[in-house]
Amino acid sequence: MRAALLRGIDQLVVEEVPDYQVAEGEVLVRVRSCAICGSDIRIMHYGNPRVHFPQIVGHEIAGEVVEVGEGVKKFKPGDRVAIGADVPCGECYWCQNGMGTNCAINYAIGYQFPGGFAEYILLNKLTVIQGAVHHIPDSLSFDEAALAEPLACAINGLEMSSLGVGDTLGIIGAGPIGCMMIEMGRYMGATNIIVIQRSLSRLETAKQFGADHYFLSGDEHLIDKVMEVTHGEGIDVVMVACASPDAQELALELVRHRGRVNFFGGLPKGSRKISIDSNLIHYKECMLLGSHGSLPRHHHKALQVMEKGMVKASQYITHRFPLSEIHKAFEVAESHQGLKVVVNP
The missing domain is CATH 3.40.50.720 (NAD(P)-binding Rossmann-like Domain)
Known part of the structure; x- marks a missing residue:
């Protein structure tokens, strides 16, 4: 499959990488939309302690399930899903008490786990069980649903305030x-x-x-x-x-x-x-x-809010680029020419 692989600081390369193999409890998703976040830009220029090169970044994701591993009941091939960034470990005090954004491990898609600037993303068993992976309402497009991740962060921040x-x-x-x-x-x-x-x-x-x-x-x-x-x-x-x-x-x-x-x-x-x-x-x-990030429940609320038109996701999408033009997509996002820049792998 093709992916935008971050090999080091300011070293983003679109290349062929090995296809994912789906194991028990995992879900393979064909990425249809992955929006660029300001944190993606910071990772590219400055790195991040949780990101070890080479890595596929990108965490505002929507796509279609193409394969599920043994034991997966919640999702099936053909399901449209939106994927948030933060993945609670599920074991520490903070995660078990509904405050996973304070988890010391602080797992996240596009950080420790491969992200969405690729043709496919493999959701590991922990992400499927604990993470923000939700069905997309019929009224929302893939591009719109990808924005549930930043909206979830906004909801978390306003709620905490x-x-x-x-x-x-x-x-x-x-x-x-x-x-x-x-x-x-x-x-x-x-x-x-x-x-x-x-x-x-x-x-x-x-x-x-x-x-x-x-x-x-x-x-x-x-x-x-x-x-x-x-x-x-x-x-x-x-x-x-x-x-x-x-x-x-x-x-x-x-x-x-x-x-x-x-x-x-x-x-x-x-x-x-x-x-x-x-x-x-x-x-x-x-x-x-x-406040930073969000919990899976915020991501689900974000999809509900957008489904009702309370936040009109389509208004935020000002630019779209194929994966092959991801460098131009990052340039536009960093220049603040518009609002949300979406990559469609």
Whole structure:
């Protein structure tokens, strides 16, 4: 089969690799769609402790089951399935108590396990039992279903931040997940949604998703404007959905008393350490937290949400490329020319 094999830092090569052999409890899937995530770009440029070269990356996946191993009852050939990234080990304290994103092993598709930038993906027995592998609703295409993975991460982050009815939601970073948070946040009860973005072009793109206010992060009057549209109170929940130390520092200026700040976007290797006035946390009695990844239940919820049209997945897909043009696909994704870039192997 053909696959995009990451042989080392910035060494992504499309080549023939051995076909998978399906063993007991495993499921072989013909990959139809695999979207590019910002973390895929970081892995390509900087590596990751969980990724050992050579490896097939890519973890926002949808495809069709072509073969199942002995003992598999949940899936059969012909089933359309969406596949999430995180795979709980199922044995540690965190996994057994429903908090698999804190698992010390932290298995994931496209990290320890081969990913979806290939014609086929083999789901091992652990992934089939513990991972996010769910049937795709009839109304969703493969491309749309692949986006259940990033939407699941957004749901996890908003859920952890205790977003409630009547809250003001602030989103710093209007990339694909930031825009998903606009739609998801509205259904979770946010009545005032503020989007803050560095680039004007991406801010304009985000306007189609229906937030209440849009501001450029470089605006020297930004804090005053946010206070004006929140009646001097600040923001209940601030989601930092970008990889920026400046944005993380800004969030604590914008959050209201007893509000929540979520450092949702991880910082790339070599980023500067943030500097914060801890008195902002002390006197505001605000809560600072982080979230990453998702649980299988979030992935299932994401598919349900998209099936109902609450988050319109098709709006996020701006570019499609065959596997043979994966280098161009990565270039487009990294340039932020659009929103989601999908590779169709």
